[in-house]
Amino acid sequence: MTNPDRLHWNRRRGGQTVSSKLWLQKRLATGTLTIRVADVLPLEQAAEAHRRTEAGGLPGRLVLAV
Structure with a gap:
């Protein structure tokens, strides 16, 4: 934040x-x-999270679980 x-x-x-x-x-x-969370992904999928964020259109934030 x-x-x-x-x-x-x-x-x-x-x-x-x-x-x-x-x-x-x-x-x-x-x-x-309140924070809208679109999805929680494992840290190993950080590249996928980055791609999804750049593509846009998410109904909230992506969270990386460590």
Whole structure:
């Protein structure tokens, strides 16, 4: 995950501008940060994961299991 301290952009939420760092911190603290996972692949299939990611169209992230 990107270090929240390095995020500088803002996003509009309900008419208010909210710092992305604060947005992330709130969701991490409340346990409401959700990540969509398209598939979990063994580390040995890292090349396949890379190909699938570059091809696009995934409904979430690919996770490599170590």
